[in-house]
Amino acid sequence: xxxxIPFGLIDGRSIMYAITGITGKVGGALAHALLENKQPVRAVxxxxxxxxxxxxxxxxxxxxxxxxxxxLTRAFEGAQGVFILPPSDFDPEPHFPEAKAVIAAVSEAIAxxxxxxxxxxxxxxxxxxxxxxxxxxxxxxxxLSKLDVPVTFLRPGWFMENALWDVATARDExxxxxxxxxxxxxxxxxxxADVGRTAAALIQQSWHGQRIVELEGQHVSPEDIAATFSLIxxxxxxxxxxxxxxxxxxxxxxxxxxxxxxIRMLDGFNEGWISFEGGNIERIQGSVSLVAVLTQLVNLxx
Numbered sequence: 001x002x003x004x005i006p007f008g009l010i011d012g013r014s015i016m017y018a019i020t021g022i023t024g025k026v027g028g029a030l031a032h033a034l035l036e037n038k039q040p041v042r043a044v045x046x047x048x049x050x051x052x053x054x055x056x057x058x059x060x061x062x063x064x065x066x067x068x069x070x071x072l073t074r075a076f077e078g079a080q081g082v083f084i085l086p087p088s089d090f091d092p093e094p095h096f097p098e099a100k101a102v103i104a105a106v107s108e109a110i111a112x113x114x115x116x117x118x119x120x121x122x123x124x125x126x127x128x129x130x131x132x133x134x135x136x137x138x139x140x141x142x143x144l145s146k147l148d149v150p151v152t153f154l155r156p157g158w159f160m161e162n163a164l165w166d167v168a169t170a171r172d173e174x175x176x177x178x179x180x181x182x183x184x185x186x187x188x189x190x191x192x193a194d195v196g197r198t199a200a201a202l203i204q205q206s207w208h209g210q211r212i213v214e215l216e217g218q219h220v221s222p223e224d225i226a227a228t229f230s231l232i233x234x235x236x237x238x239x240x241x242x243x244x245x246x247x248x249x250x251x252x253x254x255x256x257x258x259x260x261x262x263i264r265m266l267d268g269f270n271e272g273w274i275s276f277e278g279g280n281i282e283r284i285q286g287s288v289s290l291v292a293v294l295t296q297l298v299n300l301x302x
Contacts, residue, residue, distance in 0.1 A: 231291065
């Protein structure tokens with residue numbers, strides 16, 4: 001564990017927010033939003049080589065693996081708020097052993113450190129009963145809900161930035177290959193910048209018990225994504241469905257060993273059982289547009 005730049009105390013507690021996943025898009029957007037609001041941040045990261053840039057922003061640094069309960073406990077101690085961004089395992093073994101190890105460590109650390117509040121990045125469809133790739137977030141929600149700490153589960157829609165994988169074929173071939181089907185079916189999507197800003201707002205609030213916040217930006221179909229690429233690139237771009245019967249072989253050819261969880265997630269979006277829960281659950285609307293996100297992705301790819 002490495003510590004630098006200690007902050008002040010109120011009643012023996014640091015005036016500080018501990019942010020996991022800070023080197024990623026969501027965690028980074030959250031941290032920058034807090035820093036812009038003059039809030040102190042403890043950057044919790046696995047790789048000490050990435051600490052320098054966050055130190056330059058004035059962050060305190062804590063080095064901790066997400067499955068190391070002792071290191072996480074030290075990282076969370078004294079925190080006013082903790083943001084949990086579980087690492088994504090896109091090729092999980094059956095029954096999610098790696099995710100469960102992270103969940104156990106995070107739960108132990110929060111129970112021991114007792115931060116004033118926790119915001120956990122979850123997902124649209126976390127309430128689904130069918131096992132799929134997103135079940136990793138369901139399991140985290142179930143575990144943290146048992147703790148005697150105020151927890152907010154932030155459930156964003158499909159990330160618009162997933163379209164990064166479509167930039168090259170849209171630009172070079174005029175095609176995007178879609179696993180979301182049918183091609184005119186819309187899915188709630190959100191920009192990671194909106195997720196980070198929303199998490200920053202939530203972690204500075206006070207509440208009791210557990211709550212769920214759903215976050216959506218636009219309802220977007222694969223055809224909408226293709227049309228937006230057409231607008232940005234100045235050429236015709238069409239969406240093409242990847243046949244369902246080819247998915248298993250395709251994912252295995254890409255190196256996946258356990259593709260079923262991802263296939264079931266895609267089925268969930270396509271069949272409609274992965275969706276926002278709705279009802280009396282709080283819903284927040286994002287503001288970043290699809291065209292803004294895809295423009296940024298195209299610029300990064302040129």
